[in-house]
Amino acid sequence: MMAWERDKIEADRYMPEVKRLLAEYLLIEAPFEDDALKATDLKLIIAKDLRIAVRIRRPSYKKYWGEFTLRSRRDSGTKTEFKKVMEGFGDLFFYGLRSEDGGALAHWVICDLSKFRTWVWDLWKQSGTVAGFEQDNGDGTRFRAFRWMSDRTLARRPMVPEEVILGHDGNPPPRRVFPTPQRPSDQNQQHFDFIE
Numbered sequence: 001m002m003a004w005e006r007d008k009i010e011a012d013r014y015m016p017e018v019k020r021l022l023a024e025y026l027l028i029e030a031p032f033e034d035d036a037l038k039a040t041d042l043k044l045i046i047a048k049d050l051r052i053a054v055r056i057r058r059p060s061y062k063k064y065w066g067e068f069t070l071r072s073r074r075d076s077g078t079k080t081e082f083k084k085v086m087e088g089f090g091d092l093f094f095y096g097l098r099s100e101d102g103g104a105l106a107h108w109v110i111c112d113l114s115k116f117r118t119w120v121w122d123l124w125k126q127s128g129t130v131a132g133f134e135q136d137n138g139d140g141t142r143f144r145a146f147r148w149m150s151d152r153t154l155a156r157r158p159m160v161p162e163e164v165i166l167g168h169d170g171n172p173p174p175r176r177v178f179p180t181p182q183r184p185s186d187q188n189q190q191h192f193d194f195i196e
Contacts, residue, residue, distance in 0.1 A: 007058075010056070010058075010098070011054070011055070011056035014056050014096060014098065014105060015054070017104060017105055018054055018056075018094055018096065018105075018108075021094070021105075021108060021110075022052065022092075022094060022110070024167075025110060025166060025167055026044060026045060026050075027042045027043065027044060027045065028042065028043050028045050029041065029042060029043075030042060030043050050091050050092065051089065051090050051091045051092075052090070052091065052092045052093070052094060053081070053085070053090040053092070053093045053094070053113070054093075054094045054095075054096075055068075055069075055093070055094070055095050055096070056096045056097075056098055056105070057095070057096065057097050057098065058098055059097065059098050059099065059100045059106065061097060062097060062106065062107075064145070065097055065107050065149070066147060066148065066149035066150075067145045067146060067147045067148065067149075068093070068095040068109060068111065068145075068146055068148060069143045069144065069145045069146070070082040070085060070132075070143060070144055070146070071141055071142070071143045072132075072134055072142050072143055072144040073134075073141060073142035074140065074141050075140035075141070076140065080141075082143075082144055085113055085116070085117065086117060086120060086121075088117070090113045091112075091113055091114065092110055092111065092112060092113060092166070093110070093111040093113050093116070094108065094109075094110050095108065095109050095110075095111065096108040096109075105169070106169075107168070107169050108168060108169050109148060109149075109165060109167070109168040109169075110165070110166040110167050110168070111148070111160075111164050111165060111166065112163070112164055112165075112166050115161070115163050115164045116146075116160065116164045119131060119160060119161050119164060120132075130144070131144070131146065131158075131160075132144030132145055132146045133145045133146075133147075146160050147159050147160065148160050148164065148165050148168075149168070
């Protein structure tokens with residue numbers, strides 16, 4: 001069994017918890033009129049066909065909490081998660097950290113990938129800099145780390161804009177205002193060629 005297959009099996013154990021946490025952000029209680037007249041108790045507040053990327057990290061990555069990572073390069077040339085996101089795939093990103101005891105998630109964050117893409121693209125247009133901090137995994141792959149939480153140990157790395165983060169384990173669900181999922185047009189996709 002390959003390492004990614006073991007990680008997937010382990011991460012899949014957390015899917016019920018991930019779904020429960022996402023529901024707090026994606027469902028609202030219906031107004032009284034809907035409840036009384038339309039047999040509606042809950043409403044989904046975002047368009048259907050919402051695509052959510054999920055990544056669950058091992059407890060050993062706790063020292064990096066406050067960042068999320070996306071694989072950015074493979075020696076094999078296989079398309080990476082970062083490239084797929086920048087091509088317009090994925091609307092939300094749920095990034096979690098398993099607990100030491102294998103119980104509930106120790107930490108989690110939900111990101112708006114549309115706003116993330118806008119930030120990456122704007123940074124590239126303004127400065128020619130690709131967002132995030134790239135690191136070699138030592139296995140023929142590289143990843144980019146994106147700091148979302150203020151932390152002294154990570155302070156030298158730039159932070160993603162606040163609007164990219166929809167919520168996290170230390171923060172109750174916000175007002176629940178979500179954009180309609182947007183896919184970049186073919187014309188916009190060519191602009192992301194700077195990402196391998």
